[in-house]
Amino acid sequence: MADSTNRSDKLARRGLMFILSSPSGAGKTTISRMLLDADDEIKLSVSVTTRPPRPGEKDGVHYYFVDDAEFDRMVEEDDFYEWAPVFGHRYGTPKGRIRNALKEGQDFLFDIDWQGTQQLYQKDQQDVVRVFILPPSIAELERRLRGRGTDTDEVIAARMERARAEISHWDAYDYVVINEDVDSCFAKVREILDAERTKRQRQTGLIPFVRELMA
Numbered sequence: 197m198a199d200s201t202n203r204s205d206k207l208a209r210r211g212l213m214f215i216l217s218s219p220s221g222a223g224k225t226t227i228s229r230m231l232l233d234a235d236d237e238i239k240l241s242v243s244v245t246t247r248p249p250r251p252g253e254k255d256g257v258h259y260y261f262v263d264d265a266e267f268d269r270m271v272e273e274d275d276f277y278e279w280a281p282v283f284g285h286r287y288g289t290p291k292g293r294i295r296n297a298l299k300e301g302q303d304f305l306f307d308i309d310w311q312g313t314q315q316l317y318q319k320d321q322q323d324v325v326r327v328f329i330l331p332p333s334i335a336e337l338e339r340r341l342r343g344r345g346t347d348t349d350e351v352i353a354a355r356m357e358r359a360r361a362e363i364s365h366w367d368a369y370d371y372v373v374i375n376e377d378v379d380s381c382f383a384k385v386r387e388i389l390d391a392e393r394t395k396r397q398r399q400t401g402l403i404p405f406v407r408e409l410m411a
């Protein structure tokens with residue numbers, strides 16, 4: 197939706213770390229995929245996980261799937277920006293090329309939980325934008341988890357039990373969006389991303405531009 201007549205879009209700027217978190221089943225994967233499809237300026241930060249792939253998930257696309265020993269090795273070698281245990285498995289954000297790419301204006305999308313969000317925020321407050329997605333109700337959350345058809349009854353029960361604890365972290369986010377209708381939730385998330393890209397502090401190209409305007 198980039199407007200070619202908007203000069204701001206062409207000025208140099210720092211990239212941002214756009215974090216989407218939610219209780220499991222509220223829709224963050226759905227919204228993330230819509231954003232990645234619609235906006236070619238943002239890339240997914242692909243996490244490393246010890247959880248087994250779900251049907252249709254591809255190694256290196258949705259996650260890097262590793263075993264416990266490989267995850268231990270990565271922790272020892274300081275390969276992670278942050279990592280956390282979730283639902284009996286471990287998840288981590290590999291450092292990769294993120295830091296340098298941010299300087300060059302590349303935006304990254306993170307689908308991570310509140311623990312990872314806190315760790316990233318502590319490391320890099322200026323680049324992090326924290327968005328939390330809430331379900332319209334607990335009953336609807338359970339309906340969505342069941343409807344997704346990817347988890348056993350036990351896993352669904354564990355996710356539901358954890359949902360309240362996850363929701364309790366809502367106030368550690370900059371933005372909170374309720375995902376009732378998926379299209380309006382997505383539209384809100386895009387508005388947030390657009391506004392954050394326009395923040396003065398991120399637009400490094402403004403200094404030479406304004407200097408020229410005033411010359």
Ligand SMILES: Nc1nc2c(ncn2[C@@H]2O[C@H](COP(=O)(O)OP(=O)(O)O)[C@@H](O)[C@H]2O)c(=O)[nH]1
Nearest residue numbers: 220243279280282287288289307308309311312
């Ligand atoms: N801290 C942290 N959490 C992650 C990372 N990757 C995924 N998660 C979180 O781990 C949780 C479980 O993810 P997943 O197994 O894909 O199930 P989902 O809840 O259906 O998305 C979600 O809350 C994710 O946001 C990561 O790299 N770091």
Ligand SMILES: Nc1ncnc2c1ncn2[C@@H]1O[C@H](COP(=O)(O)OP(=O)(O)O)[C@@H](O)[C@H]1O
Nearest residue numbers: 220221222223224225226340344375376377378
């Ligand atoms: N607004 C919505 N209305 C109805 N169903 C939704 C909505 N958003 C997502 N879903 C569905 O709910 C299920 C869980 O969504 P998902 O994106 O996998 O959640 P999460 O990544 O937060 O665990 C999926 O089957 C998805 O298609």
